[in-house]
Amino acid sequence: MTPETIDQIFVISKHWLLGPLPATLQPIGSAVLSVAPVLVVFPLLFAITTVLERKGLGRIQNRYGPNRVGPYGFFQPIADGIKSLTKEDIVPRTADQAVHFLAPLLLVLAAFLAYAVLPIGRNMVIANLNAGVLFFFAVGSMVELAVFMAGWSSRSKYSLLGAMRAVAQMISYEVPLVLASIVVIMAAGSLSTVSIVEMQAGYTSIWPHWFIFTPWGFAGFVLFMIAATAESNRSPFDLPEGESEIIAGYYIEYSGFKFALFFLGEYLGMFATSGLAITLFLGGWSAPFSFLTWIPSYVWFFLKLLTLIAAFIWVRGTLPRLRMDQLMNLAWKFMLPMTLLNIFTAGVWHFMPVGPSRWLVCTALVVAPCILLSRGLKQGKKLQMRTYRFAE
């Protein structure tokens, strides 16, 4: 069992399983065998993430998380699954029945479709599309429609308010998300996720060619992760679904399995966006050092994915929630100019000669606007005692 065999074991087993099938059934069989692992692995990862998140948040907040069900509470997802499957499915009488039913389906459909272009390992991508990254963003934009459908069809003020806020937040942060990934597309010269990863899979001595190890790549990664947190409605951007604000926001009228579907869709979206960040900036399935390439490629992908999930949980437990106008200011007045300047910096990086001079110039081009913009956003708002302004 050479390292290459272990690395390609899923590809080899898929070809072995497809062998006995007749030629007419080959395309369907190939599609089913490619898609089934994704449908199994990522919901399993979702189940593990729910319990990891609750225990992690608990520890950050100086308490235990769930620790009753199973060893140290790790069978909690089974209990949660049984609960949500057996709960009564209550639909409000004045709700729009068809749209109310279709909204979680559209959300989960859009979330699952996004995995089609993520390369999980070497030669392990479901669809090697020529415009892979564009497909990912197109599918991600369907999530906003599903959120609006959920909030509007419930015919309830809280859910409509939550849906409006959520959609406004998601479309505002979609622009920095796409612009932050355009830097990578520009540097790689291709929209195909497979070729972007292959471009990062080389090594100079032991250091990898990942895009995060460049000034514009690091800034792009940070901006992409902030925008991804806002796109998935996760804290600190979870005002549309904050429990202390408007109870549950746009999925307040959903119960039982549909609520679980919303939860699943949100987490799957988070995993998919993390997967895209790994593909664009962190080198996809390639190992961090050239002497570690004997570890299979899919193991590296999932290790990086788990690291990003841990970072999401850490940020959720640490930062307070942003208010709506602070959120919008951040998107339009800070992140949009930063991403545009990042594109310019990547262009400068490409045309300058290799050496320490381009590192200095590009780092200055990235850091200076960050400091100036954040100082400009804080201007006029001195931190002082809270004053009250009463309505007249």
Added chain:
Amino acid sequence: MSPLTSYLLLSALLFSIGLAGALARRSAILVLIGIELMLNAANLNFIAFWRYGPNPAALTGVMFTIFSISVAAAEAAVGLGIILAVYRHAKTTDLDQMDSMKG
């Protein structure tokens, strides 16, 4: 019937559905949606002719469609802004009631 003819008939049907909606509906937003539909039908026409036309390597059809999508999106934004401004003034989006230039 060749594939090109079937695509052209489909786009003609979509165009006339959009035209019927734009002419026969009362709400201003639906008129705008009808206009979007007509633009989409024209885009389908362009792509069909690009695919089955004499020179697909020149990419003219694809280019025109990309520009048409951007122009249509910009026009939808401005049109809906106008509808909002008119609604704030007249408190209705009913097109049959907007028949005077005064005000």
Added chain:
Amino acid sequence: MTVSFLILATLTIAGMAAAMGLRNLVHCVLALTLGFAGLAALYLQLGAQFVGFTQILVYVGAVAILAVFAIMMTQSAGGLTQQALSSSWVTGSIVAGAVFAVLAWAICSSAASPQILPSQPEVSVNQIGDALMHRFVLPLEIIGLLLTAALIGAVVLAMQEKREKP
């Protein structure tokens, strides 16, 4: 006329007809979104990958959301009190039917249908970018100006007027 074309065409026509015919405005926009998705699938079938994904990204992800926001903001408290059809709907429908008849006659009797169908053209996004930067650079720049003007115009139009405090 393959089976996939028939299914997609039926889906698109059903969505668009529902978009123009339903009473509830939000249902109209959701049916319109279905029609846009059907059109995107037709573009993908014709081999224009970039255009198909751009259609989903722009139309389903942005224009549909814009339309529902506008519907939300222009709905009076009474709900669906107004009638659905305009006062001149008969003339409008006759005109639309006449337009379709003329177009269908022109299509079916034209000599533009090729007898030898060309093979599927392979277009990569590199070629589109190349064309945008060399042959179509002037339309690209003008589209940039147009989008900026539309952005500023839409913001100005929808902005609430500031009332001066006495």
